[in-house]
Amino acid sequence: MSRDNPRAVKITQAIIKYIALSDQPLSEVENVGFLRLLHVLEPRYDVPSRHYMTDTELPKLHVSVKKHIHSLLQASSAFSFTTDIWTSSVSPVSLISLTSQWIDESFTPQRAILHAKQFRGSHTSQAIAHVFEEAYSRLEEIQGQLNQPIKRLQQDVQTRWNSTYYMLQSLIEQKRVLGVSEHELPDYLTTHQWVLMETTVAVLAPFEELTKKVSSYDALASDVIPAVTVLVRLPNRETDEQI
Template identity: 20%
Template sequence: MIRHFTAKHGAAVNQGNIHVDRKRELDGALVNMVVKDSQPFSIVDDCGFKELVALLDPRYTLPSRRVLKEMVVKRYEEEKTKAKAVMQRVEAVSLTADMWNSINMDAYLAVTCHYVDDSAKLATVLLGVLPFPEAHTAVNITAAMRSLMEEWGTEGKVTSIVTDAGANMVASVRSLNLRHALCFDHSLNVVVKKSLDATPGLQDLRTRPRKVVTFFKTSTTAKEKLREVQEQMNRPVLKLIQEVDTRWNSTYLMLQRLFKERQSVGAALAMLKTDVRPLSSEDYETADACLQLLSPFFQATVELSEEKRVS
């Protein structure tokens, strides 16, 4: 392809050395793409990507994986230095801290700093996402958070810290001698989830939709049939959403999507050889009533999850 382009458009292709400013610009754009789109460093070895870059600017030579990694690390250090300089000027901050597990069940502690910038707007800086293989004790959490605060120079500036109601988090904040605010969003999630779990009439309503969604999620034939039916009905092609046990709002989203796609789901199931039963009209009436009841809680959850506005 490159040889053809050169042969046909040789006058337009400059195989000479690229200007240093242009190379710096393209290097920066490459780093931005890798960081913003979570691309692997190996993208610079992909044939299609190489061809695209060569057509865009034949003078530019892609860096190796190793060099690209060094460029990303350098950019990280530069941005971190800038963020630290901002932290030095800020007089008061608040923190949010959360323990979570990756899809591979690796544990992490994330600590975010919140403050008001020079333009009187809310701003945030992620102080760190720390691998946390050790025991999730208050002592270990306290040591990790204290280390981050020292590194970023926020000691003495923290007005409050928001965490969930876990005993280890509560004890850790107490050890740091900081004002503690429980995450209302987390508390709301716990209350609604316990209410859903304690309502016998909703158990069957949640179980059967899960089976329907699982069927369409795990069967390629079913997934394709649903897509065909949606297109035939001139409806947007939307995937079903599965419930996650730890998040009640996933129950809301599962029922909401299933209710919205009830006609296409019912038609698709009727065309497929399966023992999975579609929901009845009575089931959908109950689901609709449940959605109306949960809607205010869902909207509150969304609003409380805001990062750029006071919640």
């Protein structure tokens, strides 16, 4: 049975899921008892090597799970985040994780571990705070290496629309920095997402300018009405230009 045979593909996927879900070592595919079991179940199946499972199947499973979690998160509008520290039962290693919780459309509680990393030393409050500050420390380090001003990424605030504009703007400003640290991040932005953000910022910029103008103490209705008229026409004009 060839490796790309549909049945062989399903068996290989089932094996890597079994290893991941039951915390088995990847060397399980070389276990004599496991090999004999598979031979009885499907004599035509050629069990892949441990290196193949490690280098090919495990990354594919990671991508599949990642896409699934993304789809779950996109279906919800509110989340809470918690962190926890846990120690491996098979080795003296502690891990600190970031977990997201949310309620799905059927009001069922859901959760997913978004990231985990090794946690060294004592589990003190100072040590935990230091772990969360490392993302900003690394960001500042790369900003210094690239001779860019030290800035932090802005966060979105649900009650202020222009905070979304500031958040996207800060990401675009740090595009080069984030590109350098991309391999250290649990996730990264695609080229299409960068273009979408840049377009969104360009569209929102006039709205942000008007918001600051009409929020000043000396703003007049005579200033607001013509500005709003221009803004109503602006999105249609930019759409026509893109077409």
